[in-house]
Amino acid sequence: MSTFRTAAATMQQLSQAGMEEASRHGLRVGDLEHLFAALVLNDQLAGRALRTIGLSLEGVRDATHRMNAAHLQRLGVTTMTAEPQRINFHETRGYEWTPRAMDVLTAAGGKNAGDAEAVLRALLTEPSGLMNDLLAHLDTSADAVRTALAAEAAQPTPLSNGTRKSPDKRGVLVEIFVPAPSAAVWTLLADPARLPEWHYLIGSVEVDTAAEIVPGVIWAVLAPTHQPDGTPVRVKERFRRHQMQLLVIEQPNRISWRSSYPDFPRRRAIELSIQITAVAGGCQVRATSSGTAGPTWKTLLFSPLCLLQRFLDWISLTQITAGISRAFR
Known part of the structure; x- marks a missing residue:
């Protein structure tokens, strides 16, 4: 992946995860501690290195809480800290980084690689002292x-490296780290009734509980009609109904579906495949998405329209993988 694409993908992944953490506390501004939490979740070298020294999302959350409480105590402020709520970043608007967090992200770009390792190294040298304080509460240091x-850089490069090219030239691939056991992730993905918990395009599923879950089975699904806050969702009638056909189910690590629109047969079908691999601290989720090949796809492969479609497919796939991760946070 080019440096520009690496930086863009890293910025998108870290910003989403960081703002999700901020949203748990009703904040619309992400700061250094939220960026650090996002790095612990990252599937690149930086995230793997942090997890090898025993850092976890829950640990960072707890250390951040204790650090903030200590700051308030030094100021003589006694207050009841509100309990964190569920992540609602994907349901709200108006998020931004603090100036010092933006300085870190900017420093990681430019002449640097722009990847998660560059962000982490820039974060460790951030001059406010917050990171040293947070790391001390985590019983570690810069x-x-x-x-x-x-040490992690000296290891053989693993298969995972963030967002990479799909083996299928027509498709896209996104890889993420999920802070949950692979068995728990499999249980989520293999249950058709739980599709709305992680797939943003699915609002409800018609499931025959007596039917065996085997390749070839088709589930009728409906698009969401309302946002979680009650705001109606405008969906064209031809996109309201989907069909999700199970293509592959190999417990406990691979599952794939084909999604199509029975009311709009000209719309290309989408094949979504997810592979789960157990790793330290959770599991790696490798998701690929591709449209069913048309007779002229080779001639259109590098056309501007096709490149735009691939970008939109990547955005869609990042929302799906984010939904999987969010279900366990």
Whole structure:
């Protein structure tokens, strides 16, 4: 992946995960601690290094809570801290980074790689002192993190490296780390009734509970009609109904479907395949999405229209994978 694409994908992934963390506290501004939490969740070298020294999302959340409470105590402020709520970033608007968090992200770009490792290294040298304080509450240090980065960089490159090209030239691929056991992720994905929990285009599913879940079975699904806040969703009638056909189910690590629109047969069908691999601290989810090939796809492969479609497919797939991760956070 080019440096520009790496930086763009990294910025998108870290911003989404970081703002999701901020939204749990009713905040619309993400700061350094939210960016650090996003790095712990990241599937690139930086995230793997942080997890090898025992850092986890729950640990960072707890350390952040204790750090903020200590700051308030030093100021002589006693207050009841509100319990974090569920993530609602995907349901709200108006998020931004603090200036110091933006400085970190900017420093990671430019002449640097723009990947998660560059962001983490820039975060470790951020001058406010917040990161040193947070790391102390995590019983570690900036030097320990740098040592872990060097050790991880010396390891053979794993299959996962964020967003990469799909083996299918017509498709896209997104890989993420999910902070949950692979068995739990499989249970979520293999249950048709739980599709609305992670697939943003599905509002409800008609499931025959007596039917065996085997390749070839088709589920009728409907698009969401309302946002979680009650706002109606405008959906064209031809896109209201979907059909999800199960193509592959290989417990406990691979499942795929074909999605089509019975009321709009000209619309290309989408094949979504997800592979789950257990890793330290959770599991790696590798998702690929591709449209059914048309007779002229080779001639259109590099056309502007096709490149735009691939970008839209990537956006859609990042929303799907984010939904899977969010279900466990």
